[in-house]
Amino acid sequence: xxxKAPTREDVQxxxxxxxxxxxxxxxxxxxxxxxxxxxxxxxxxRKSSHRYWSIYYKHELIGFGGLTNIEWENGLAEISLIxxxxxxxxxxxxxxxxxxxxxxFGNMGLKTIYGECYECNSAVDFWGAITKEHGGxxxxxxxxxxxxxxxxxxxxxSIWCKSVGG
Numbered sequence: 517x518x519x520k521a522p523t524r525e526d527v528q529x530x531x532x533x534x535x536x537x538x539x540x541x542x543x544x545x546x547x548x549x550x551x552x553x554x555x556x557x558x559x560x561x562r563k564s565s566h567r568y569w570s571i572y573y574k575h576e577l578i579g580f581g582g583l584t585n586i587e588w589e590n591g592l593a594e595i596s597l598i599x600x601x602x603x604x605x606x607x608x609x610x611x612x613x614x615x616x617x618x619x620x621f622g623n624m625g626l627k628t629i630y631g632e633c634y635e636c637n638s639a640v641d642f643w644g645a646i647t648k649e650h651g652g653x654x655x656x657x658x659x660x661x662x663x664x665x666x667x668x669x670x671x672x673x674s675i676w677c678k679s680v681g682g
Contacts, residue, residue: 517571517572517573518572518615519569519570519571519581519615519619520569520570520571520572521570522556522559522569522570522580524553524556527552527553527580528552528553529577529600530570530577531552533580533598533600537598539636539637540636542632542661544663565584565585565586565587565588566582566584566585566586567583568582568596569581569582569619571612571615573603573608578603578608579598579600579603579608580598581596581597581612581613581616582595582616583596583620583626583629584596586624590627590628591625591627591628592626592627592628593620593624593630594629594631595613595617595620595629595630595631597609597613599612609639609642610646616629617629627676627677628675628676628677629674629676630672630674631672632660632670632673633670634660634661634669634670634671635670636661636663636668640671643673644671646673646675647673647675651675651678652674653673653674654671654672654673655672655673656669656670656672657669657670657671
């Protein structure tokens with residue numbers, strides 16, 4: 517498995533996966549090709565507070581992930597991950613997250629990586645298990661996500677670099 521610089525074609529494929537999983541997103545609206553092209557162009561800005569990668573396994577695009585809202589002065593970033601539906605449940609997400617964490621902590625010098633997953637998202641148990649594996653911290657934030665007329669809680673998790681102390 518490897519993280520690669522995203523191509524325009526990669527982000528357009530990811531747009532389709534994203535649009536099929538609106539319940540998982542903070543911004544649950546469909547993204548057009550033009551909107552995704554603008555996002556792709558923003559990835560070219562080296563001064564951006566976001567770093568995203570295409571995730572390849574056996575020469576096939578299986579997902580897209582990154583670190584967003586990076587606060588360099590605090591060593592802090594939020595993790596993001598989406599896998600194509602046919603690649604879920606096979607251990608590939610865990611491997612992708614570990615690559616992103618290794619990159620964030622090792623190459624980028626971050627100290628804490630956090631995330632949020634809504635309880636209407638089937639990945640909530642995945643993120644709980646990942647956080648537990650890494651000795652992180654989990655808390656529930658009540659009434660955080662409106663989806664199809666119902667309010668859902670969110671699970672907020674933080675994982676910290678082990679070399680920074682616990």
